[in-house]
Amino acid sequence: MRRIKLYYLFFSSTLKVNVPFSVLGSILISKGDWNMFFEPFPYMLGGLGIVASLLYKEILEKEAYYFYYNSGxxxxxxxxxxFAAYWFILWIVKLCIICLK
Structure with missing residues (x-):
């Protein structure tokens, strides 16, 4: 149970970079048109947002990996x-967008 909490802790720590980066990227791609905002958002969330959050962790919070490594x-x-969690969320968001149209 402790390992699941640690995985969740790491996942939630990537959200602070991924979500703002994805929202900003979607706004830039849709050029401020809110009708088109949700089309690139799942791809930004599941693609470039993940890469940006992992690069952030690799460059600025590299010592945090020792905590997880010491926990096995x-x-x-x-x-x-x-990646698996974000891709699962990506498909849920994409299905919600399809259902809302």
């Missing part, structure tokens, strides 16, 4: 979990 979770597993 290697960096590779954390990155794979984040």
């Amino acid at each position: 979770i290697p960096k590779r597993n954390l990155i794979i979990f984040v």
Whole structure:
């Protein structure tokens, strides 16, 4: 149960970079047109946002990986979990957007 909480902690720490980056990117791509805002948003959330948040963690919060490594979770597993969780969320958001249209 402790490992699941640690995976969730790492995932939630990537949200602080991913969500603002994805919203900003979607606004720039849609050029401020709110009708088109939600089309690129899932792709930004599941693509460039993940890369930006992992680069942020790799450059500015590199010592945080030691906490997870000491708990028995290697960096590779954390990155794979984040990609899997975001892609799962991507499909849920995409389905919600399709249903709302």
